[in-house]
Amino acid sequence: MKKEQPNSFVIAEAGKCIGCKACELACFAVHNRDNGVAAAVGTVTTPVIPRLYVIRTDSFTMPVQCRHCENAPCAGVCPVQAIVQEEGAITIDEDRCIGCKACAIACPFGAISLYKAYSNGQEHKQPYLRERLDGRLERKTRVIAYKCDLCHDITNSGNIASGEIAAAAAVNNSGTPSEGGGEPMPACVSVCPEQALKLVSQSLGASRSRKAAGLRL
Numbered sequence: 001m002k003k004e005q006p007n008s009f010v011i012a013e014a015g016k017c018i019g020c021k022a023c024e025l026a027c028f029a030v031h032n033r034d035n036g037v038a039a040a041v042g043t044v045t046t047p048v049i050p051r052l053y054v055i056r057t058d059s060f061t062m063p064v065q066c067r068h069c070e071n072a073p074c075a076g077v078c079p080v081q082a083i084v085q086e087e088g089a090i091t092i093d094e095d096r097c098i099g100c101k102a103c104a105i106a107c108p109f110g111a112i113s114l115y116k117a118y119s120n121g122q123e124h125k126q127p128y129l130r131e132r133l134d135g136r137l138e139r140k141t142r143v144i145a146y147k148c149d150l151c152h153d154i155t156n157s158g159n160i161a162s163g164e165i166a167a168a169a170a171v172n173n174s175g176t177p178s179e180g181g182g183e184p185m186p187a188c189v190s191v192c193p194e195q196a197l198k199l200v201s202q203s204l205g206a207s208r209s210r211k212a213a214g215l216r217l
C-alpha cells in the first residue's frame, strides 16, 4: 500500500522571533508579484494582506499560520467546497470563496482571516450585492478568506530560493540563504533574519525526532 505523506507546515520558534514582520511582508510580496503592487509592498489602494500573522503578548512574539491539518476542519465547514488539499497543502480557491467566515471560526489556530479581494491592484467588485455609500448604490467589494498556502504556486515553480522575489529579499537584512540547500522554501522561512521559522516536512520532522529519540536512549 502506498504510504501517505503528511502535509508539510511552517512553525515558528517564539524565543527567536523579534517581531519584525519581515515574514508578513515577504508573504504579501510573493502572493502579489503578478499584480503590480508587490514592488511597493502595498499601495494606497492595496493594503498589505499577509497569510500569517505576527502576534504579540507581554512575554513573546511569534507568527501564527496554518498547520495544513490532515483532516482540515476548515474544509469540512466550507459550504461551497472552496478549501481543498492540493499537492501537500490545504488551499483556498479564492474565486469560489463567498466570504461566509465559517472556516475562520472552525480553525483551531486562528489561521484564517477575511479581507477584501484585490485583482490587479483594484478592489474586486461582486456582481450582485450592492451597498449604499453616500446615498448611492454601488457594487460591494468581495471579501474572501486568506491563509497560508505554503507558497504553493511559487514553490512548485521553484522560484522562491532563486531570489526572484525582490521585495522578499529586500527585507532579509541578514542576507542569509534560504534553508534546505536550495530547495524552494516558503517566503516567510527564506526571509526571517533570525531563522525563527522552519518548514516541517515529513522527511525533516520525522528524521529529526527519531534522531533526538535515539540520542535519549
Ligand code: SF4
Binding pocket: 065, 066, 067, 068, 069, 072, 073, 074, 075, 090, 106, 107, 108, 109, 110, 111, 112, 147
Ligand atoms: S486553516 Fe486552520 S483548520 Fe484549516 S488546515 Fe489550516 S490550521 Fe487546519
Ligand code: SF4
Binding pocket: 077, 078, 079, 080, 081, 082, 083, 092, 096, 097, 098, 099, 100, 101, 102, 103, 104, 144, 145
Ligand atoms: S469564508 Fe470562503 S473558504 Fe471559508 S468557509 Fe466560507 S466560503 Fe468557504
